[in-house]
Amino acid sequence: MGTLPLSPPAGATPYAIDGASTDRVALAFADLHAALRALGDDRWTPVYYRVPAGSDWTVLRGELDRQAQAAGWQPHSGLSAQGTGYPRRAWTEGTRVVAAALVAPPAGSEGATVLMVLTPRD
Secondary structure, eight states: OOOOOOOOOTTOEEOOOOGGGHHHHHHHHHHHHHHHHHTTOOOEEEEEEEEOTTOOHHHHHHHHHHHHHHTTOEEOTTSOSBOSSSBEEEEEETTEEEEEEEEOOOTTOOOOEEEEEEEEOO
């Protein structure tokens, strides 16, 4: 098996969920976790990164696609590109799946824009 892809993009910093983003990130995690569980695994480790406000999902997804494919992972066709209120993407290598989602803060709030990456637990 190849190494896990998905390093944080430039400008991203590790993030401990708090404040205005907490509920949205928790809901996105639950939604993405349920979708991944339907694909056959239920053991995931989330890692959160704060990304610059206004980060474009298309640009982030392109960067993550390049990283994943360079490590031998392929986009997962069984997961929809849109979660409940957030964009997401998954990649596979054999039976393993990794996923990422971009969670924006509520409109008008000063919450963080969060890139959530879920990797399988060993």
